[in-house]
Structures are given as C-alpha cells and as structure tokens.
Amino acid sequence: MNEFLIAIHRDMKSKDASPSPEQMQAAIKPFQDWIGDIAAQNKLVSPPKRWDAVGKVVKQDSVTDGPYAEIKESLGGMILVRAENYEEAVEIAKGCPILQWGATVEVRMAMAPPQE
Amino acid sequence: MVAVLCALFGMEHIETAEDIVSDTFLTATETWSYGSIPENPVAWLYTVAKNKARNHLNRTRLFEQKLAPQIRYQAQLATEEITIDLSQQHISDSQLAMIFAVCDPVVPADAQVALALNLLCGFGIQEIATAFFTGKDVIYKRLSRAKQKLKEHNLQIGQPGPGAIKERLLMVIRTIYLVFSEGYYSISHDRVLRKDLCDEAMRLASLLLDNKATDLPAVNALMALMCFHASRFEARNSHTEEMILYKDQDRSLWDNSLIEKGIYYLNRSSEGPVATRYHLEAGIAYWHTLKEELPEKWENILQLYNKLLIIEYSPVAALNRTYALAMARGKEAAIPEAAKLGLTDNHFYFSLLGNLYTGVDKDKARQYYSKALELAGNATDRQTITKYLDAL
Numbered sequence: 001m002n003e004f005l006i007a008i009h010r011d012m013k014s015k016d017a018s019p020s021p022e023q024m025q026a027a028i029k030p031f032q033d034w035i036g037d038i039a040a041q042n043k044l045v046s047p048p049k050r051w052d053a054v055g056k057v058v059k060q061d062s063v064t065d066g067p068y069a070e071i072k073e074s075l076g077g078m079i080l081v082r083a084e085n086y087e088e089a090v091e092i093a094k095g096c097p098i099l100q101w102g103a104t105v106e107v108r109m110a111m112a113p114p115q116e
Numbered sequence: 117m118v119a120v121l122c123a124l125f126g127m128e129h130i131e132t133a134e135d136i137v138s139d140t141f142l143t144a145t146e147t148w149s150y151g152s153i154p155e156n157p158v159a160w161l162y163t164v165a166k167n168k169a170r171n172h173l174n175r176t177r178l179f180e181q182k183l184a185p186q187i188r189y190q191a192q193l194a195t196e197e198i199t200i201d202l203s204q205q206h207i208s209d210s211q212l213a214m215i216f217a218v219c220d221p222v223v224p225a226d227a228q229v230a231l232a233l234n235l236l237c238g239f240g241i242q243e244i245a246t247a248f249f250t251g252k253d254v255i256y257k258r259l260s261r262a263k264q265k266l267k268e269h270n271l272q273i274g275q276p277g278p279g280a281i282k283e284r285l286l287m288v289i290r291t292i293y294l295v296f297s298e299g300y301y302s303i304s305h306d307r308v309l310r311k312d313l314c315d316e317a318m319r320l321a322s323l324l325l326d327n328k329a330t331d332l333p334a335v336n337a338l339m340a341l342m343c344f345h346a347s348r349f350e351a352r353n354s355h356t357e358e359m360i361l362y363k364d365q366d367r368s369l370w371d372n373s374l375i376e377k378g379i380y381y382l383n384r385s386s387e388g389p390v391a392t393r394y395h396l397e398a399g400i401a402y403w404h405t406l407k408e409e410l411p412e413k414w415e416n417i418l419q420l421y422n423k424l425l426i427i428e429y430s431p432v433a434a435l436n437r438t439y440a441l442a443m444a445r446g447k448e449a450a451i452p453e454a455a456k457l458g459l460t461d462n463h464f465y466f467s468l469l470g471n472l473y474t475g476v477d478k479d480k481a482r483q484y485y486s487k488a489l490e491l492a493g494n495a496t497d498r499q500t501i502t503k504y505l506d507a508l
Binding site: 039040 | 418421423427437438441456
C-alpha cells in the first residue's frame with residue numbers, strides 16, 4: 001500500500017466562484033459520505049482537517065494575503081489515503097463531490113524516504 | 117473486598133488478600149449452612165474479613181519483627197494501630213483505585229478485562245472462562261501472569277492523581293466497555309452470567325461517575341452507551357438459544373427507564389470540547405432507541421458512523437456503516453460501497469451482502485448467505501443465517 005495525497009483545488013477568489021458558498025454548504029453531507037466511504041475501507045491515513053480560507057502567501061521578499069492562486073484555483077482541502085497504485089487512488093479521488101462544481105482534484109503519491 | 121485489602125497490604129500481597137476473601141466466604145458457607153443467615157450478610161462478611169485480615173497482620177508482624185525487621189513496609193505497619201476501614205466510601209475508593217491499577221500499562225491488555233472481572237467483580241476462573249468462551253487454564257494463566265506483573269511492579273494502590281487519570285482514563289473506559297461487551301455480545305448461552313457482566317460494567321462506570329475527579333465527559337458517554345444497549349437486553353435475548361436481531365425485536369420490550377437514563381448521561385457527556393468514540397457510539401445507540409423509523413434516524417446514524425470511522429477504523433463499524441447507508445440511501449447506493457470493504461474472511465460481511473441483495477437479486481443473496489454460513493464459527497450465527505436463507 002502507498003500513501004496518496006488528494007488535494008482539492010477550487011476557485012476561492014472570484015466573486016462568482018463555483019462552487020459557491022451555498023454549493024459548499026450543500027456539499028457537506030456528500031463530502032462526509034465520501035470520506036466515510038474511504039474510511040470504511042480502512043484507506044484513510046489520518047482524519048481530515050478543516051482549513052480556513054484565509055491563508056498567507058510567503059515569498060523571499062514579501063508576505064501577502066492568501067489563499068495562494070497563481071491561476072484561478074486555490075488549495076481548498078486535502079486528505080491522505082492508502083491505495084495500491086495510482087489507478088486505485090484516482091478511483092477514490094473521482095468520488096469527491098466537489099468535482100461536480102468545477103473543482104480540480106490533484107493526486108500525488110508519497111515516496112519512500114531515500115535509501116542511505 | 118479484595119480491592120480494600122490490597123490497598124491495605126500493598127499489591128505484592130495480592131494473594132494474601134484473595135486468600136482472606138475466599139476464606140471469609142468459606143467461613144460464611146460453613147456457618148450459614150448450620151445456622152440462619154445473619155440479618156445483614158454483607159456487614160457480616162466484612163466483619164469476618166476484617167478480623168481475618170487483622171489476625172493475619174498480627175501474625176506477620178510477629179514474624180517480621182522477629183525474622184525480618186529490615187522489611188520496612190511491614191515494620192511501619194507494626195508501629196501503627198491496624199485499622200481496616202470497610203465503610204461504603206472506603207470500599208468505593210479502593211475499588212476505584214483498583215480499576216486504575218488493573219489498567220496500568222504494565223498489565224497486558226488482554227489480561228486487563230479478566231483481571232477486572234476477577235479482582236473487582238468477584239468472578240471465578242470458571243465464570244470468566246465461560247464468558248470468554250475459552251478454557252479454564254487459559255484464563256488461569258492469563259490471570260497469574262497479570263497478577264505477577266502487578267506484584268513485580270508493586271503498584272501503589274492509591275487515589276489516582278490528575279496525571280494518572282488523564283493518562284489512563286481511556287484504558288479504564290475501554291476495559292469497562294470490554295466487560296460490558298463481553299456480556300452483551302458474548303456467544304455464551306449463559307444468560308444470567310451475561311446479564312451479570314453488563315451490570316458489573318455499569319456498576320464500575322458508576323464508581324467513576326460518583327467520584328468528582330473521574331466524572332468526565334467520556335465516562336458519561338460510556339454510561340449513556342451502556343444504558344442504551346442494556347435497554348434492549350431483554351428484547352434481544354429470546355428464551356430459546358437464539359439471538360434476536362435489532363429489526364426483528366419486539367420494541368415494547370425495550371426498557372424505557374434505561375433509555376431515559378442514557379439520555380441523561382448523553383446530555384452530561386456533551387459538556388466537553390472533545391467527541392470521543394464513546395460519544396459517537398452513544399449517539400449511534402441513542403438513535404437506535406427510537407422506536408419509529410423516522411427519516412432522519414438512519415441519516416443521523418450514517419453520519420455518526422462516518423465520524424466514528426474517521427477517528428477509528430474497525431471492521432464492525434465499517435459493516436454497520438454500510439448497513440446504515442443502505443437504510444438511509446437505499447440498497448442501490450450501498451451495494452457498490454459494500455463491495456469495496458474487502459472483509460472476505462468475515463462472515464458478517466457476507467451476511468451483509470446477502471441482506472443487501474435480498475429483494476434485489478435472489479441468486480446473489482443466496483450465494484452470499486451460503487458463503488456466510490460456511491464461514492460462521494458458532495451455532496447462534498449459523499442459525500440466524502439459515503433463517504435468512506430459508507426466507508429468501
């Protein structure tokens with residue numbers, strides 16, 4: 001089993017952003033179900049945390065208000081799951097209910113520490 | 117009684133304490149069978165135990181003074197007037213102290229429950245073996261090993277301080293819940309014994325609740341959980357050997373006073389900021405006590421199972437969560453999720469699949485129930501599965 005990061009990116013800065021705050025509200029239950037599905041398979045690595053929408057963006061010579069968005073989308077949330085391979089991790093990620101409102105979900109595999 | 121005497125003697129003399137207690141009961145059996153039972157048998161027992169303990173201490177004191185004056189613990193005792201406090205308050209305090217000693221990390225986890233039953237609830241080896249559905253020698257070994265550990269570390273039996281409470285409370289709660297579960301879910305057919313285990317667990321939880329330092333939200337949640345479960349004890353056990361499943365129970369047999377008691381503790385449990393697994397399980401158990409099938413009932417159970425699984429995975433919770441999913445969202449939604457659980461060595465998993473396919477695909481239902489029957493280890497489970505197979 002490998003560990004995968006499932007990072008959910010969504011538009012948090014535009015005025016008419018999708019998902020809207022109302023849509024995010026409506027997504028709470030489906031989101032909990034999705035996490036519950038993953039946890040019921042014993043594939044959740046650690047309980048998901050809730051992240052605020054404020055954030056700070058730090059560069060070498062500046063600190064600006066976040067959340068960071070070079071393009072339209074910011075990091076909205078992330079979870080760690082267990083999966084055999086990318087295929088399985090992507091299958092899990094496809095269950096993310098925020099996708100239907102235009103979010104993008106990024107999947108990344110954790111690498112083993114370098115061997116000495 | 118053992119707890120009180122251990123507090124007096126020190127944990128290294130645990131066997132002496134046990135000997136005195138069994139000797140006391142022996143005296144009782146002998147005396148009572150010839151005459152009448154005294155008016156207050158409990159007080160009588162405690163008085164006899166007290167005298168025996170005092171005699172023992174005097175004897176050892178003599179021995180220690182003459183032969184082993186260097187043993188400080190006993191020497192200290194020698195200079196003091198021996199008093200044995202067997203008041204109700206002191207008994208409760210000693211038992212509370214003993215729970216925390218039993219749940220010390222030096223005692224192997226699998227022995228803690230057996231030890232609690234033996235030292236705190238007065239269960240004999242045979243009874244514990246029956247409850248655990250195992251042999252007497254297994255329990256005997258487990259207990260001696262655990263007592264050896266207690267002695268080796270010569271654990272202090274005292275009122276647990278804030279540090280010990282913080283560090284060990286979850287272990288204590290877990291042990292009490294295991295005692296309860298042993299009674300509630302045991303495959304043993306000894307109904308009286310199983311009821312005793314449940315009652316003892318609730319008594320131990322009451323001990324914690326009666327003490328200000330341990331009257332904490334998680335303990336209240338545990339008590340609520342046990343009350344809700346216990347309210348179905350009668351409805352769950354038929355007088356034949358069969359276990360009656362939740363959905364087939366006669367709901368008029370549910371014990372309303374226990375449900376109300378549970379609600380009281382559930383409310384008290386919400387006073388802290390942390391929701392432990394016992395809070396979530398108590399919440400789940402609460403929704404199960406609702407007799408009407410309201411639409412929000414299974415929705416709430418599902419959400420609580422989601423939260424429970426997020427903080428602690430267990431196969432049982434995963435299976436129950438999937439059942440709740442079927443009840444809240446329909447079998448079509450639950451079947452694909454059930455397929456992903458992968459608990460292929462668990463007969464409850466195949467029973468669940470059989471249940472989900474009942475009314476959807478008869479062949480598949482039969483296939484899964486048959487697989488469950490093949491894997492089921494005990495007669496009660498096999499009987500239940502056969503009933504569902506026949507009903508298809």
